[in-house]
Amino acid sequence: MEINTQTNMHTIKRKNNINSRKLKNKVFHGFLILATTMSIIVLALLLYQIFSTGFKYLSFDFLNNMPSRFPHKAGIKSALVGSIWVISLTALFSFPLGVGTAIYLEKYSNSKSWLNKLLQINIANLAGVPSIVYGMLGLAVFVRFFNFERSILSGALTLTLLILPVIIVAAQEAIKSVPDSLIQGSFALGVTKWQTITGVVLPYALPGILTGTILAISRAMGEAAPLIMVGAAGYIAFMPSGPMDSFTVLPIQIFNWTSRPQAEFQNIAAAGIIVLMALLLTANATAIILRNKYQNRTD
Amino acid sequence: MKSQGKAKRKVHLGEFFIEKALQLFAAISILTTIAIIFTLFQETFIFFQEVSIIEFFTSKMWTPTLHPRNFGILPLLVGTMMIALGSSIIALPLGLFTAIYLSEYAHKKVRSVVKPVLEILAGIPSIVYGFFALTFITPILQKILPQTQVFNAASASIAVGIMITPMVASLSEDAMMAVPDSIRQGAYALGSTKFEVAMKVIVPACLSSIASAFVLAISRAVGETMIVAIAAGASPTLTFNPLKSIQTMTGFMVNISLGDIQHGTIEYKTVFAVGALLFVITFMMNIVAKLIVNKYREEY
Numbered sequence: 001m002e003i004n005t006q007t008n009m010h011t012i013k014r015k016n017n018i019n020s021r022k023l024k025n026k027v028f029h030g031f032l033i034l035a036t037t038m039s040i041i042v043l044a045l046l047l048y049q050i051f052s053t054g055f056k057y058l059s060f061d062f063l064n065n066m067p068s069r070f071p072h073k074a075g076i077k078s079a080l081v082g083s084i085w086v087i088s089l090t091a092l093f094s095f096p097l098g099v100g101t102a103i104y105l106e107k108y109s110n111s112k113s114w115l116n117k118l119l120q121i122n123i124a125n126l127a128g129v130p131s132i133v134y135g136m137l138g139l140a141v142f143v144r145f146f147n148f149e150r151s152i153l154s155g156a157l158t159l160t161l162l163i164l165p166v167i168i169v170a171a172q173e174a175i176k177s178v179p180d181s182l183i184q185g186s187f188a189l190g191v192t193k194w195q196t197i198t199g200v201v202l203p204y205a206l207p208g209i210l211t212g213t214i215l216a217i218s219r220a221m222g223e224a225a226p227l228i229m230v231g232a233a234g235y236i237a238f239m240p241s242g243p244m245d246s247f248t249v250l251p252i253q254i255f256n257w258t259s260r261p262q263a264e265f266q267n268i269a270a271a272g273i274i275v276l277m278a279l280l281l282t283a284n285a286t287a288i289i290l291r292n293k294y295q296n297r298t299d
Numbered sequence: 300m301k302s303q304g305k306a307k308r309k310v311h312l313g314e315f316f317i318e319k320a321l322q323l324f325a326a327i328s329i330l331t332t333i334a335i336i337f338t339l340f341q342e343t344f345i346f347f348q349e350v351s352i353i354e355f356f357t358s359k360m361w362t363p364t365l366h367p368r369n370f371g372i373l374p375l376l377v378g379t380m381m382i383a384l385g386s387s388i389i390a391l392p393l394g395l396f397t398a399i400y401l402s403e404y405a406h407k408k409v410r411s412v413v414k415p416v417l418e419i420l421a422g423i424p425s426i427v428y429g430f431f432a433l434t435f436i437t438p439i440l441q442k443i444l445p446q447t448q449v450f451n452a453a454s455a456s457i458a459v460g461i462m463i464t465p466m467v468a469s470l471s472e473d474a475m476m477a478v479p480d481s482i483r484q485g486a487y488a489l490g491s492t493k494f495e496v497a498m499k500v501i502v503p504a505c506l507s508s509i510a511s512a513f514v515l516a517i518s519r520a521v522g523e524t525m526i527v528a529i530a531a532g533a534s535p536t537l538t539f540n541p542l543k544s545i546q547t548m549t550g551f552m553v554n555i556s557l558g559d560i561q562h563g564t565i566e567y568k569t570v571f572a573v574g575a576l577l578f579v580i581t582f583m584m585n586i587v588a589k590l591i592v593n594k595y596r597e598e599y
Contacts, residue, residue: 119329133339137335224426251426270434
């Protein structure tokens with residue numbers, strides 16, 4: 001009888017304890033959901049704010065007009081063309097450089113050598129340098145030292161250095177994922193190293209490399225600070241026709257409009273943001289499609 | 300036979316040159332670092348021949364473009380720290396809790412919604428957050444606290460915080476996912492609730508990675524430019540009031556570069572001196588982040 005009560009008391013006590021612990025868990029769970037939903041709410045608010053201010057102002061004229069002092073006449077043609085110029089050149093420079101470095105690090109240099117380690121540490125550190133510092137580098141090296149002036153070329157070279165670490169790391173990951181059996185098979189056929197790389201390694205790693213490159217380039221597309229440092233102008237009323245022309249890009253044009261006090265300029269700034277985000281979304285969607293295709297193949 | 304040997308040698312020569320070319324590509328990343336350090340510190344050195352280093356770090360006035368010129372970096376430094384602190388208050392807990400949720404609680408389906416949302420947030424250009432801060436966050440702040448100025452540190456801090464939250468979340472989540480499942484299962488087998496597993500087992504296990512993620516995120520906030528250039532203002536006054544207009548180091552650099560600065564002028568050198576300080580601060584934070592991980596990592 002006595003023993004029975006004791007066990008009963010024990011069960012009751014334990015029950016109480018587990019109830020409070022379960023409650024704690026539930027409260028915490030709710031709290032976590034709240035914290036996580038914040039991100040979704042913020043994204044929704046941000047998109048709503050941009051579309052509600054800018055959507056009405058989006059038109060064919062807006063895409064096809066030059067910037068202007070009058071908000072209703074202003075357009076983003078020169079900024080859009082400037083962005084396309086800068087980004088195309090950036091892609092052209094950064095892709096071979098990034099992939100080449102990744103190939104060197106993964107397939108040529110001995111991963112235990114001091115040079116390889118130095119390169120890896122260096123690349124990791126470069127990825128953490130604020131983008132505006134790259135702008136100062138571009139100003140000192142490309143604009144002044146190489147005398148490229150405040151041109152599209154200077155801007156593209158600056159952005160190339162900015163996104164190079166990202167591309168290198170992505171390409172390294174992709175190259176690492178190539179099964180060794182394929183490479184050994186190629187060597188067994190008497191194929192040289194470089195032929196193995198171009199014939200076996202790169203085709204296999206290409207979707208991964210492209211995904212990383214596209215994401216890096218879409219980051220470059222949204223950058224304003226480094227290009228302001230190298231002297232991209234806020235107001236360009238002509239079409240750039242070559243890499244040595246002065247230029248502006250979408251983010252700088254948006255910045256320019258945002259910093260004006262008149263409310264109407266805020267509206268066209270929002271319209272400009274919609275155009276920029278549409279471009280980024282297209283790039284990211286391409287990257288995701290590539291990634292999915294790639295994942296399916298390895299499965 | 301002979302021609303075959305020639306072809307072989309040709310192939311070998313090609314292979315040799317390709318390796319050298321790739322080596323050259325790799326050298327560019329080293330050259331970039333050298334060039335950054337060299338250009339920043341060369342101009343900074345010249346700057347400090349004209350401005351005393353003591354004035355730079357102790358004076359409370361920053362008026363490099365107006366006469367009389369004053370070169371006290373403190374207002375910019377305090378402004379930058381305010382943004383870093385304010386954004387941390389938002390991003391560190393939000394990011395960490397999101398990471399715990401995604402790694403320990405969330406159903407697969409929820410993850411497949413939340414992860415892309417975070418990726419989108421991480422991919423939005425900072426100029427867009429700047430616009431959001433100025434046209435959305437600031438008006439709300441002004442409604443709650445009417446003394447809020449149009450440009451203020453609080454609004455920019457919130458926007459920077461939103462921007463770096465995905466970074467904290469994804470770095471912390473990666474660390475939590477890397478904790479072996481056996482440890483988790485062991486804790487569950489002892490009768491732990493999810494809360495106990497998360498807070499007493501998983502988080503302590505990857506504390507070093509979380510700390511390093513925090514440091515990296517703060518370093519990112521310190522170097523963030525466009526949000527503060529748009530929303531935080533351009534008045535380098537020494538204040539600790541987040542509702543007032545301030546200026547950060549990055550904000551100053553952008554602001555002065557919008558005008559046409561000529562090489563050799565004191566303005567040009569000032570930008571490089573501020574840039575060098577910014578580089579040193581973020582570089583040290585990145586090193587600290589790496590040291591934390593290397594030193595305190597738990598190996599499984």
